[in-house]
Amino acid sequence: MKAAVLREANKPLEIEECQVSKPGPREVLVRPIAAGVCHSDLHFMDGSYPYMLPTILGHESAGIVEEVGSSVTYVKKGDHVITCLSAFCGHCDKCLTGRLALCSSPDVSRKPDEESRILQDGQPIHQFLNLSSFAELMLIHEHALVKVREDMPMDRAALIGCSTTTGVGAVFHTAKVEPGSKVAVIGCGGVGLAAVNGAAIAGAGQIIAVDMVDAKLEIAKSVGATHTVNAGSGNAVGEVVEMTQGGCDYTFEAIGLKATTEQAFQMLGAGGVATVIGMIPVGTMVELHGVDFLAEKKIQGSNMGSNRFRVDMPQFVDFYLNGKLHLDQMISKHIKLDQINDALDALKTGQEARHVIMFD
């Protein structure tokens, strides 16, 4: 199979020939049809999150089951599936208390002494987040996928595999946004736009999208933003506090920066909750004004939208097909696997929404 391999941080991906191992008892071989190119992939490419190399990036995909392991009963060959990096073991304390997205059990990976799931001429290639979707085949644990209805377009389904689940899930599950509330979302990439859309579905009364790119703010309006703020003005916090007459009930940081995380907290009104979705580089410290805690302002993290993806993703598919979830405008371009570096370069500029790789 062809795959886009990262061999060294800050270097382009190389399209190389790799192989997959045979499915183990609880593994599924998936032939991806579509894979989104997500900003999180860049964090690992530029080394702000260290990762074992060589690896094959990509973690947002939809495809068709090609082969199943001997113990797999949940899916069969030909089923349409969305993959998810939140592979859950099903028996740890996090899983058993309903917080599946926080499962960190190694049971969903192969053991250190087993053959790697991905190989190149017998040498192991490290699987990225238990997925590695920039490849023509994916060998994954059965708990890293969910079956979906076959009338769902695969390119839209792929987005549900990460950005939609992360953004909408942060609104629904992590923050539990209430109808009528005042919401601000900082950063209108794929995840931020999904949070805007999620806030609209949840019935928020005021949804303020904040970004520095007007084109993205226009997309935000089309998916549910009631107001927009171009942060290039230099006073995004002041504008949001003024628009909401005292600050938000909920804010979402969807970039992964110290400054915007602190702004998300500053945009809160009394009793408000800031939810940090973005991946802040390892080692970065965040500073808050301690006095704000007297106003019962809160700040929390959200990992993959605190998902229960086997329940959430089919619901998101239904939301798309009944017109509540707007995925069409999230895709700026369809590309082939060998155009992956162009897509990653485009992401760095912050000017475009999402490129989606379509496999033949």
Add this chain to the structure above:
Amino acid sequence: MATQEVESEITGTVWKIEVKVGDKVEVEDVIMILESMKMEIPIEAPCAGTIKELMVKEEDSVVEDQVVALIES
């Protein structure tokens, strides 16, 4: 001869240890691999030298800034 501490920069679980006591390592050689929130994160040697002590074993939990190994350089 000086002893250099090797620290984890993130909280996680030791998935695989790639060296044993007495092994010689170069700067940036992978000493062990952590699993943290689905990520495989390498802990690399900060200097060249000989592995003097491993303070953790596979499947142990480690926290940010924890010393996981000593290198004699």
